[in-house]
Amino acid sequence: DGGITQSPKYLFRKEGQNVTLSCEQNLNHDAMYWYRQDPGQGLRLIYYSQIVNDFQKGDIAEGYSVSREKKESFPLTVTSAQKNPTAFYLCASKLAGANEQFFGPGTRLTVL
Amino acid sequence: AQSVTQLGSHVSVSEGALVLLRCNYSSSVPPYLFWYVQYPNQGLQLLLKYTTGATLVKGINGFEAEFKKSETSFHLTKPSAHMSDAAEYFCAVSLSGGYQKVTFGIGTKLQVIP
Numbered sequence: 649d650g651g652i653t654q655s656p657k658y659l660f661r662k663e664g665q666n667v668t669l670s671c672e673q674n675l676n677h678d679a680m681y682w683y684r685q686d687p688g689q690g691l692r693l694i695y696y697s698q699i700v701n702d703f704q705k706g707d708i709a710e711g712y713s714v715s716r717e718k719k720e721s722f723p724l725t726v727t728s729a730q731k732n733p734t735a736f737y738l739c740a741s742k743l744a745g746a747n748e749q750f751f752g753p754g755t756r757l758t759v760l
Numbered sequence: 761a762q763s764v765t766q767l768g769s770h771v772s773v774s775e776g777a778l779v780l781l782r783c784n785y786s787s788s789v790p791p792y793l794f795w796y797v798q799y800p801n802q803g804l805q806l807l808l809k810y811t812t813g814a815t816l817v818k819g820i821n822g823f824e825a826e827f828k829k830s831e832t833s834f835h836l837t838k839p840s841a842h843m844s845d846a847a848e849y850f851c852a853v854s855l856s857g858g859y860q861k862v863t864f865g866i867g868t869k870l871q872v873i874p
Binding site: 654689690691747753754 | 792801803811861865867
């Protein structure tokens with residue numbers, strides 16, 4: 649089955665710790681995205697990558713980092729510099745030239 | 761630049777009644793418009809999209825939306841609500857061509873009352 653997987657589904661972290669969220673796709677999509685979702689705020693773009701070894705900051709990149717070493721993988725690291733990291737994180741991907749993005753199931757991060 | 765406004769963060773309808781979720785957009789160039797649905801603790805699923813051509817777009821699960829340029833609207837409708845339609849719905853806009861950054865609305869939670 650082709651699709652986007654995110655792991656883990658739920659993640660708990662202590663304040664001051666870095667944590668990495670996984671996103672893998674086997675759709676052969678070129679572009680990948682990370683969004684943050686908070687109640688009543690819709691989706692906000694953190695980072696995106698259009699090709700391997702290249703990525704750009706989105707609207708709320710502070711406190712986050714990414715890498716794109718392989719076409720199918722786009723991990724997101726939430727660093728201790730992120731002031732309010734508790735949120736639902738969504739990964740998405742898209743074919744170059746296509747219009748719509750496809751989403752993974754999400755990771756809910758809770759900082760204790 | 762583009763933006764999306766969804767009117768009503770919560771909408772309640774009776775089972776069998778018409779569903780109408782409102783979306784207005786602003787865009788400096790012809791837009792691409794999308795409606796996504798999200799069930800609790802899940803990702804977003806594309807319901808339908810408008811790019812070019814026919815302004816009435818049909819999607820999955822009996823939903824449809826009409827692009828009205830003069831009103832800058834892309835409202836989502838379904839003639840008869842089912843209990844399974846209870847979810848959160850997001851309207852989104854992107855610009856044609858290039859990278860196509862997508863801007864999402866804040867979402868509308870649909871409650872279906874039996």
